[in-house]
Amino acid sequence: MIQKNNFTLINPQTGNLAFKLSYFKENNPFDHLQRLNYYSLIWITKGNGNAKVDFSEYEFTEGTLFAFTPYQPFMLNASHLEGIILNFHPDFFCIHKHQQEVACNGVLFNNIYNPPYVTIDEISKSTFEMLMDQIKKEMQNPALAQYELLISYLKIVLITASRLKTEQQPENQIETTEIKEPFILQNLKNYIETHFKTKHAASDYADMLAISPKALAKITKSYFNKTLTDLIAERIIIEAKRELYLTNKSIKEIAYELGYNDEFYFSRFFKKNADVSPQLYRETVGFGKADT
Structure with missing residues (x-):
C-alpha cells in the first residue's frame, strides 16, 4: 500500500498503534482471519462480498460500515474492495469509560444479537466523507491539541454510526408471523x-x-x-x-x-x-x- 494512504499515530509510551486512518483500493487486506488488538471501523465504499465474524456469516454490499472490537475474529471474502479503515486503541479512546458521551458500546460494539455493521446511507455518506477528510488533514499537518481534536472527530464518527444503527435496528429485527x-x-x-x-x-x-x-x-x-x-x-x-x-x-x-x-x-x-x-x-x- 502506498504510504500516503496510511496516516498513523503511535503511542510514545508503548510504541503501539494509537490511532490510524488508512485507505485500501483493489486489494483486500482482510482476505484472511483477523484478530487485531484495537478497535476497527471498516467502511466499504466499493464492492461486495461475504463476511465471517465470530460464529456467523453475513453478506455485505457497498456502503457497509463494519465495527470490530479488539481480538474479535473476522474475515472479508471479496475479490475487489475499496474502502476506508479507522483503527483506534483502547488506550487512545476507551468506549467503556466514555459510554455516557458516545453510547456506542452495545450498539456498534459488543452487541451479540445484531450484525456487526451499519449501512451508511446517502444522507450520512457526506458526513462520514467530511469527517474522514478532516482526520486526514489533521494527521498530515499535526498542530496544537492534535490528540483532543482527533478524539472529537472520532466521537462524532462513533455517535453518528451508533445513531444510524439504532435507526436501522428495526429492519434487523426478526420478522415472523408468530408473536x-x-x-x-x-x-x-x-x-x-x-x-x-x-x-x-x-x-x-x-x-x-x-x-x-x-x-x-x-x-x-x-x-x-x-x-x-x-x-x-x-x-x-x-x-x-x-x-x-x-x-x-x-x-x-x-x-x-x-x-x-x-x-x-x-x-x-x-x-x-x-x-x-x-x-x-x-x-x-x-x-x-x-x-x-
Whole structure:
C-alpha cells in the first residue's frame, strides 16, 4: 500500500498503534482471519462480498460500515474492495469509560444479537466523507491539541454510526408471523444479561423459558445466526475483557465473579473464544484503571 494512504499515530509510551486512518483500493487486506488488538471501523465504499465474524456469516454490499472490537475474529471474502479503515486503541479512546458521551458500546460494539455493521446511507455518506477528510488533514499537518481534536472527530464518527444503527435496528429485527418467538427471544436476552455470570449452560435458559433445548436452539440459530452456547460465551467474554482492561482484579478473581471456580479452566475458555490468554489480552490491549 502506498504510504500516503496510511496516516498513523503511535503511542510514545508503548510504541503501539494509537490511532490510524488508512485507505485500501483493489486489494483486500482482510482476505484472511483477523484478530487485531484495537478497535476497527471498516467502511466499504466499493464492492461486495461475504463476511465471517465470530460464529456467523453475513453478506455485505457497498456502503457497509463494519465495527470490530479488539481480538474479535473476522474475515472479508471479496475479490475487489475499496474502502476506508479507522483503527483506534483502547488506550487512545476507551468506549467503556466514555459510554455516557458516545453510547456506542452495545450498539456498534459488543452487541451479540445484531450484525456487526451499519449501512451508511446517502444522507450520512457526506458526513462520514467530511469527517474522514478532516482526520486526514489533521494527521498530515499535526498542530496544537492534535490528540483532543482527533478524539472529537472520532466521537462524532462513533455517535453518528451508533445513531444510524439504532435507526436501522428495526429492519434487523426478526420478522415472523408468530408473536410467541420474538417474546421468547426478548426474554432470552434479558435472562442472559441477568444470569450469564452464574448460568453457562444452554439448558438452563431453556428451563427458564419453559421450552425444550432443541426448540430454543432452532429459534436462536434462525434469528441470531448463532447457537445459544455461542451467545452465552460471547457475553461472558465481553464482560471478561471489560474487567481485564478496566480493573486491576486478578484473573482468578475475574474468573470467580464470572462463575468459574477453576482459574485455569476459565483461561482455556477465554483463549478458545478470544484466541489469546487473559494475561496476554490485558498486556497487549492495555490496562487502564476504572477511576482514571
